[in-house]
Amino acid sequence: MIEAQGKESIVRQRYAAGAKERADKLCCLVDYDSEYLQAIPREVIERDYGCGDPSRHVHEGETVLDLGSGTGKICFIAAQIVGPKGKVIGVDMTDITSAASLLAADALAEELRVKHPLIASDSIDVVVSNCVLNLVEPKSKRQLFDEIFRVLEKGGRAVISDIVSDEEVPEEMQNDHELWSGCISGAFTEEGFLAAFENAGFYGIQILNRDADPWRTVQGIEFRPVTIQAFKGKQGEDYNATTEANKKCCDGGSCC
Numbered sequence: 307m308i309e310a311q312g313k314e315s316i317v318r319q320r321y322a323a324g325a326k327e328r329a330d331k332l333c334c335l336v337d338y339d340s341e342y343l344q345a346i347p348r349e350v351i352e353r354d355y356g357c358g359d360p361s362r363h364v365h366e367g368e369t370v371l372d373l374g375s376g377t378g379k380i381c382f383i384a385a386q387i388v389g390p391k392g393k394v395i396g397v398d399m400t401d402i403t404s405a406a407s408l409l410a411a412d413a414l415a416e417e418l419r420v421k422h423p424l425i426a427s428d429s430i431d432v433v434v435s436n437c438v439l440n441l442v443e444p445k446s447k448r449q450l451f452d453e454i455f456r457v458l459e460k461g462g463r464a465v466i467s468d469i470v471s472d473e474e475v476p477e478e479m480q481n482d483h484e485l486w487s488g489c490i491s492g493a494f495t496e497e498g499f500l501a502a503f504e505n506a507g508f509y510g511i512q513i514l515n516r517d518a519d520p521w522r523t524v525q526g527i528e529f530r531p532v533t534i535q536a537f538k539g540k541q542g543e544d545y546n547a548t549t550e551a552n553k554k555c556c557d558g559g560s561c562c
């Protein structure tokens with residue numbers, strides 16, 4: 307089994323390299339709104355490792371936190387949407403300017419996580435994330451959802467695009483460095499992803515988008531992008547009613 311620290315280092319190294327030079331294998335084709343791409347540096351657009359577009363669900367004036375912002379594409383887009391009255395914060399564990407400090411960063415990140423949370427509680431309107439949660443090692447995934455919940459204001463929401471699988475990923479695939487850092491092995495099942503939001507206390511959990519075709523199929527397991535919205539507080543629809551509606555909608559195709 308790759309140790310947790312090992313998984314984090316592998317992910318950090320791969321995305322530090324991917325920030326310097328474009329890595330084709332890490333890309334899903336995403337249809338971003340071209341209006342917002344014009345103001346973004348070409349180097350950022352080229353190094354796009356997302357699998358969805360949570361920025362489509364952000365509104366003017368909001369405070370947005372982008373988890374695992376990478377080279378910052380979603381931050382650049384969200385900043386144009388929220389405008390001068392809003393705020394966008396991007397957080398990423400990879401210091402993309404200093405790949406040489408990878409090992410030192412592991413130890414520092416561990417300390418910061420426990421002692422000095424970067425983001426204040428109840429301070430964010432929308433937490434977005436694009437193809438990041440699957441990269442977090444399994445023992446920290448519960449804490450990850452708890453932290454998303456903690457930083458959101460009451461009534462705030464998470465809009466998360468990520469890769470999900472149609473069955474549990476076997477252990478031998480989880481030990482594969484390439485598959486782990488390539489957004490495959492750490493994927494939740496679709497049901498597990500919805501349940502993780504519910505277990506952290508979210509309401510109104512809804513599938514906003516779900517690709518009908520898999521992005522990749524590995525050892526017979528299908529991996530596809532989904533975008534989920536979930537609320538802190540009872541502002542959203544009832545979870546069971548929502549998931550039933552999603553099932554009916556998704557049965558027929560890619561819309562949700």
Ligand SMILES: C[S@@+](CC[C@H](N)C(=O)[O-])C[C@H]1O[C@@H](n2cnc3c(N)ncnc32)[C@H](O)[C@@H]1O
Pocket residue numbers: 317318321332353354355356357373374375376377378379380397398399400435436437438441442489
């Ligand atoms: C697949 S890339 C996506 C980057 C960006 N969201 C985009 O749309 O291009 C995953 C990013 O998540 C970051 N990441 C992975 N695990 C993380 C963690 N535990 N904390 C913060 N960032 C993390 C990586 O450094 C990398 O930049």
